[in-house]
Amino acid sequence: xxxPVKTLGTRAERKRLLDVQGVKVAYGxxxxxxxxxxxxxxxxxxxLIGANGAGKTSTLRAVSGMLKPVGGSITLRGQDIxxxxxxTLVPKGMAHAPxxxxxxxxxxxxxxxxxxAFLRHDTDGIEADAEKSFTFFPxxxxxxxxxxxxxSGGEQQMLAISRALMSRPQLLLxxxxxxxLAPQVTQTIFRILRExxxxxxxxxxxxxxxxxxxxxxxxxxxxxxxxxxMNGTGAELLQSDDIRKAYLGE
Amino acid sequence: MYGFLQHxxxxxxxxxxxxxxxxxxxxxxxxxxxINFAHGDVMMVGVYVGYAVAFLLGRDSLGSTGSVLxxxxxxxxxxxxxxxxxxxxxxxxxxxxxxxxxLITAIGISFALSYGFQLDAQVNVRGTQVTLLxxxxxxxxxxxxxxxxxxxxxxxxxxxxxxxxxxxxIAIGLMVGLQYLVFRTRFGRAMRAVSFDHRVAALLGIPVDxxxxxTFMLGSSLAAAAGLLYAIKDTSVQPLMGLYVGLxxxxxxxxxxxxxxxxxxxxxxxxxxxxxxxxxYTNSSWRDAVAFGFLIVVLLLRPEGxxxxxxxxxx
Amino acid sequence: MRSLGAVxxxxxxxxxGCEKKAAPAPxxxxxxxxxAAPAESDTILIGEVGSLTGSEAAFGISTKNGxxxxxxxxxAAGGVKGKKLEVRVYDDQSKPEEAANATTxxxxxxxxxxxxxxxxSSNSLAMAPIAQEKKVPMITPSSTNPKVTEVxxxxxxxxxxxxxxxxxxxxxxxxxxxxxxVAILKDVKSAYSVGLAEVFERKFTEMGGKIVATExxxxxxxxxxxQLTALKKQKxxxxxxxxxxxxxxxxxxxxxxxxxxxxxxxxxGWDSDKLFELGGxxxxxxxxxxxxxxxxxxxxxxxxxxxxxxxxxxxxxSLAALGYDSAQVAIEAMKRxxxxxxxxxxxxxxxxxxxxxxxxxxxxxxxxxxxxPAVVLKVxxxxxxxxxxxxx
Numbered sequence: 001x002x003x004p005v006k007t008l009g010t011r012a013e014r015k016r017l018l019d020v021q022g023v024k025v026a027y028g029x030x031x032x033x034x035x036x037x038x039x040x041x042x043x044x045x046x047x048l049i050g051a052n053g054a055g056k057t058s059t060l061r062a063v064s065g066m067l068k069p070v071g072g073s074i075t076l077r078g079q080d081i082x083x084x085x086x087x088t089l090v091p092k093g094m095a096h097a098p099x100x101x102x103x104x105x106x107x108x109x110x111x112x113x114x115x116x117a118f119l120r121h122d123t124d125g126i127e128a129d130a131e132k133s134f135t136f137f138p139x140x141x142x143x144x145x146x147x148x149x150x151x152s153g154g155e156q157q158m159l160a161i162s163r164a165l166m167s168r169p170q171l172l173l174x175x176x177x178x179x180x181l182a183p184q185v186t187q188t189i190f191r192i193l194r195e196x197x198x199x200x201x202x203x204x205x206x207x208x209x210x211x212x213x214x215x216x217x218x219x220x221x222x223x224x225x226x227x228x229x230m231n232g233t234g235a236e237l238l239q240s241d242d243i244r245k246a247y248l249g250e
Numbered sequence: 251m252y253g254f255l256q257h258x259x260x261x262x263x264x265x266x267x268x269x270x271x272x273x274x275x276x277x278x279x280x281x282x283x284x285i286n287f288a289h290g291d292v293m294m295v296g297v298y299v300g301y302a303v304a305f306l307l308g309r310d311s312l313g314s315t316g317s318v319l320x321x322x323x324x325x326x327x328x329x330x331x332x333x334x335x336x337x338x339x340x341x342x343x344x345x346x347x348x349x350x351x352x353l354i355t356a357i358g359i360s361f362a363l364s365y366g367f368q369l370d371a372q373v374n375v376r377g378t379q380v381t382l383l384x385x386x387x388x389x390x391x392x393x394x395x396x397x398x399x400x401x402x403x404x405x406x407x408x409x410x411x412x413x414x415x416x417x418x419x420i421a422i423g424l425m426v427g428l429q430y431l432v433f434r435t436r437f438g439r440a441m442r443a444v445s446f447d448h449r450v451a452a453l454l455g456i457p458v459d460x461x462x463x464x465t466f467m468l469g470s471s472l473a474a475a476a477g478l479l480y481a482i483k484d485t486s487v488q489p490l491m492g493l494y495v496g497l498x499x500x501x502x503x504x505x506x507x508x509x510x511x512x513x514x515x516x517x518x519x520x521x522x523x524x525x526x527x528x529x530x531y532t533n534s535s536w537r538d539a540v541a542f543g544f545l546i547v548v549l550l551l552r553p554e555g556x557x558x559x560x561x562x563x564x565x
Numbered sequence: 566m567r568s569l570g571a572v573x574x575x576x577x578x579x580x581x582g583c584e585k586k587a588a589p590a591p592x593x594x595x596x597x598x599x600x601a602a603p604a605e606s607d608t609i610l611i612g613e614v615g616s617l618t619g620s621e622a623a624f625g626i627s628t629k630n631g632x633x634x635x636x637x638x639x640x641a642a643g644g645v646k647g648k649k650l651e652v653r654v655y656d657d658q659s660k661p662e663e664a665a666n667a668t669t670x671x672x673x674x675x676x677x678x679x680x681x682x683x684x685x686s687s688n689s690l691a692m693a694p695i696a697q698e699k700k701v702p703m704i705t706p707s708s709t710n711p712k713v714t715e716v717x718x719x720x721x722x723x724x725x726x727x728x729x730x731x732x733x734x735x736x737x738x739x740x741x742x743x744x745x746x747v748a749i750l751k752d753v754k755s756a757y758s759v760g761l762a763e764v765f766e767r768k769f770t771e772m773g774g775k776i777v778a779t780e781x782x783x784x785x786x787x788x789x790x791x792q793l794t795a796l797k798k799q800k801x802x803x804x805x806x807x808x809x810x811x812x813x814x815x816x817x818x819x820x821x822x823x824x825x826x827x828x829x830x831x832x833x834g835w836d837s838d839k840l841f842e843l844g845g846x847x848x849x850x851x852x853x854x855x856x857x858x859x860x861x862x863x864x865x866x867x868x869x870x871x872x873x874x875x876x877x878x879x880x881x882x883s884l885a886a887l888g889y890d891s892a893q894v895a896i897e898a899m900k901r902x903x904x905x906x907x908x909x910x911x912x913x914x915x916x917x918x919x920x921x922x923x924x925x926x927x928x929x930x931x932x933x934x935x936x937x938p939a940v941v942l943k944v945x946x947x948x949x950x951x952x953x954x955x956x957x
Contacts (some may be wrong), residue, residue, distance in 0.1 A: 090455030115443050119455040188507035253798045262791040388617050388811045390843045406824025484787035485818050529791035534781045
């Protein structure tokens, strides 16, 4: 019944970090995900690409516990986390920078960062990680006492990523980090993401800009109306005619 | 002149009580964006708990510092529990529903408490009558703080009592404490995060349910403390006291800018003084009309209240 | 705010609806002796509506005891027209709408011959039009508002009316206490309080005294300091507070706290032991007008007190005395009436003249009001002490 998912290229052998099997999500009677399966290996950057409404954001939300799946299973390092509440997944090593950045505009930059480390009690470590964010994004240091609502879009995205990293996650879920940003800013952010990944953090990235996403990722899934229709290495997918036509506008 | 001074003292004393109730109102609103109409009635329950503890202690042991602390502790603990139960079983299931649903539930709880406490219910436990529900009649609230004249100008022309000073200092202290809690502590940061977007707060590992429950418990125990000071001031307790004071405290909180802690204090003191002058210099029938008129004028000139900030509605 | 108000209004309506469903017709509280009474056809039913719960419960219970005592005595003396009497009591929870419901039920369902009640004038005013329309006589033991008997020719009372209490206190304050300057603090939400204050002011001014200030409050307030501070400035010798005990107790306390030294004066609304609980030492030295005093040495009063004490174990207050008188007037009229139809009983009650009640000698005037003396009492050691009797 199901068409076999088309696979391009070979995936490097890695230890599984996240495993999503046949996950279904529905908003009322409308099915958003019709059985999505994907995995993220340790140290891997995985991209989810697809058109608007394909189910990219729903997939992230199901993984991070914002949405309760109606079917399927999700495991993190072999441990079942299907339907677990969002706040219980943070201590298990997951961080989710949600769609629209989700920063608290009425709190200062510093307070936003501290909230990212809500479950940590190692004051020195928190301080060190905040400093690390400031080396990634020096502009945040200048604005640390400012209300987060006064930041520009790019600065808010930097804050959202930095805040997510404050919990020292093994798996970082990112939803559209490039949305509405100038190309230069986007480049900065993707450079930092590469660096974050190089330090051992796995990333599950949802991105509208397929070009950017495929350039960064080790492996990518293509979503269409709530289903995975294709997967492969970034480089292979970039070469694929289907992808070029559908998502790269060529 | 003496009369004016006494009016100012009376007004500040009344405003202090409004302030204490309004602080809890504003705090719960700040986190949940829910107007907890049952807040005043939780306060009333706290007063009855204090009354019961004072009654059990007996007249002779009242007046000592230990007894006062015990009465406050028992009443605040009981209200924290009541607040927890109300939040857990009435508000939490409605959190994702439209705000109006929760508001109507709050009004329902308010009526259930204030009218439920008008019932008379007693049980006989091995020969002793134990009152479960107090009935409608007003009761004299015992003097748990021995009244002492703190200041007496011109042979009784202007009198300030110790409890007025104590209440005022407690109100200021609690305001400062709350302000510190909200803006300087980890829990306060979590409260503000939950207030803005509880879904995003959960993504950061903040236990949203627990933060909300704690906020309710804190607000309810504040209400208990306010209620006891109110009962000490006006020496009586009756089941409808919460409806009335709750409404006034709500007005005070809105005048100050709901969700804004120092605003609630300023709004409450302004309301207390305004009412006192209206009654003292015109006619008592004007009091509520002027109080609500004051509210309307403030809202017309500054829809966000005196200190409130305009906040973009979140999507 | 307006929509919020509407929500509250709708909810309170919904709540009333629920409450009526949740609390069905209060079970008739029958006097204990009724259990032994003979079958329905051999008894004459007397209806009673009273505040057995709610804010004025203390009033209703005393009245009920007084009525029960009078009926018990009448039954012991052979009843009326060879039949035993039975009282059917309904609780109105101190609410006018419940009082009206109870009256309808007594008349249409239980077919009582006469209705006794209520204490509070606002409740009696809700009952009177129903009794009048169904042509069943109603006697209120202690509603003193003039409007009650103005409803119609089936409505009577065995107490004096409000103006008379204001008259008595004004006269006493001017003649005996020699006050020149008096202030008034009245409950603007209560017809009773406003009525007493009005007559007091007229009489006191007429007698050469001066009303230096008039302040008001609303039933249920708990902070009266603004009014008292305003009154204090006027240096009055006395303050007339014709309110109910639950407010008066708190008023007295706050007056003392503010250093108000004027003597407080009031009416029968003060009459409850709760006054001393709420007011404590602050009500000491105050004067009130009332219907009767337990200290009145007359044999009628002392005899009544002995019997009441034996049955209920407490000293009867004036509401018990008036309840007793109302039942007695009804029973005497039943004996005199040719039959127990509404019009016949009405005429018999209207002819009551010089009937020796516990609370004074009762004659009903052409407005169906009792013309009788009042007593003045003074609060002394947490009790009302008899001071004087003032005749009309």
